[in-house]
Amino acid sequence: ETGVTQTPRHLVMGMTNKKSLKCEQHLGHNAMYWYKQSAKKPLELMFVYNFKEQTENNSVPSRFSPECPNSSHLFLHLHTLQPEDSALYLCASSPDSSGANVLTFGAGSRLTVL
Amino acid sequence: RKEVEQDPGPFNVPEGATVAFNCTYSNSASQSFFWYRQDCRKEPKLLMSVYSSGNEDGRFTAQLNRASQYISLLIRDSKLSDSATYLCVAYAGNNRKLIWGLGTSLAVNP
Numbered sequence: 001e002t003g004v005t006q007t008p009r010h011l012v013m014g015m016t017n018k019k020s021l022k023c024e025q026h027l028g029h030n031a032m033y034w035y036k037q038s039a040k041k042p043l044e045l046m047f048v049y050n051f052k053e054q055t056e057n058n059s060v061p062s063r064f065s066p067e068c069p070n071s072s073h074l075f076l077h078l079h080t081l082q083p084e085d086s087a088l089y090l091c092a093s094s095p096d097s098s099g100a101n102v103l104t105f106g107a108g109s110r111l112t113v114l
Numbered sequence: 115r116k117e118v119e120q121d122p123g124p125f126n127v128p129e130g131a132t133v134a135f136n137c138t139y140s141n142s143a144s145q146s147f148f149w150y151r152q153d154c155r156k157e158p159k160l161l162m163s164v165y166s167s168g169n170e171d172g173r174f175t176a177q178l179n180r181a182s183q184y185i186s187l188l189i190r191d192s193k194l195s196d197s198a199t200y201l202c203v204a205y206a207g208n209n210r211k212l213i214w215g216l217g218t219s220l221a222v223n224p
Contacts, residue, residue, distance in 0.1 A: 105157035
């Protein structure tokens, strides 16, 4: 285990469903991230939280809604998704969000939108 | 031109071989670099950080060429367990962003 835990590992949802992805880190880090990994594309940064404040929203559609109640927990709320949103969603953490830090990733949540 | 470019491969090599991957970057302000490895259907994990001219860790050597704007990863005495995708990442202080390459796929064969 890397110290970053994501649930669920797999999720299948219809376009009208509402679901949430959860991430928890036990590393004492202050920054948490959501990344999207799709086939044939590099990792895409979605959101960054530093000390539970959102510091970056990388032009993500509003059907993705992040929540960071504290430095150890991060959620990604999903609603009215599209089939092209099917991907591996990776949570990561780092000591802070200065950018040059090493990221520790969770195992990912593989999402399929039907 | 992609900001961080890698040959996707796959590179197929026999056990014990030496293999090298290159990664080119377009932002001349990039100052820190990372190699992550990602096993099939798993998360990326840090392999090596590169902050100056290079870094070495056992069978793995990373070399940075700032003049030509590329970073290489050399793997000596390849093991079956080295089979993975190797992701190159560049960090530039001017935009404070980590830019990821698509990755290079390596298959080490018995």
